[in-house]
Amino acid sequence: MSHVFLEMTMTLDGFTAAHGVSLEHPLGIDGERVHEWIRNSVFDGTVPRDSDAVVDTGPQRIDREAAERMFESTGAFVIGRRTFDVGEGPWSDDPVFEGRPCFVVTSRDREPIVRGGSRFEFVTGGVAEAVERASAAASAASVCVMGGAEVARQALAAGLVDEARLHLVPVLLGGGSRLFPDSAANRVELETLSVAQGAKATHLRYRVLRPEAVE
Secondary structure, eight states: OOOEEEEEEEETTSEEEOSOOOSSOTTOTTOGGGGHHHHTSSOOSSSOTTOTTOOOOHHHHHHHHHHHHHHHSEEEEEEEHHHHHHHHHHHTTSOTTTTOOEEEEOSSOOOOEEETTEEEEEEOSOHHHHHHHHHHHHTTSEEEEOSOHHHHHHHHHTTOOSEEEEEEESOOOOSSEESSOSOOSSOOOEEEEEEEEOSSOEEEEEEEOOHHHHO
16 A cells, blocks of 8 residues: 555634635635645745746745645545536646546546546545555555545545645634544544744644554
């Protein structure tokens, strides 16, 4: 089995998206703030990317490196059906996943499609099957579980995740899709690997401890 890591951005009050997620509002109504750190991780939008005027400051560089790290060792992605549905339009044929295969956890079957150089396969057997298939496709590379919150929780509860990478955005959204519910079926212990303060988010990395390592 490949190394599996969870990659999620959430607000200080624990939400990954605002209320009203739809095709028109992929991150909910006024929820773009959640992923602002990704959009601004390289430049602030006031000058072209290739301009000599772009200054890669320390905190901004930390955000950029956190965004780039997701692809460093990743061979395949696992995402939820809602993430795919709201992303399919905006992604279009852009290489959003840089050509890596993606496995979509869903209850609604669909034939595989190719977008932006990535093949999307739809898995109706649950998140464990999706991770297993992604692991086979990734070979020796890692599997990244990203979006949505329900898929992330299922992967953690099933003991499929080796590492959690959480990007904490300093805003209280007040409602929406919560990453961690008020109660869970089982306790998960984490070991801190690193903490990095970027310009728009705090980047946290944790090792997910197996039950035998906690005892």
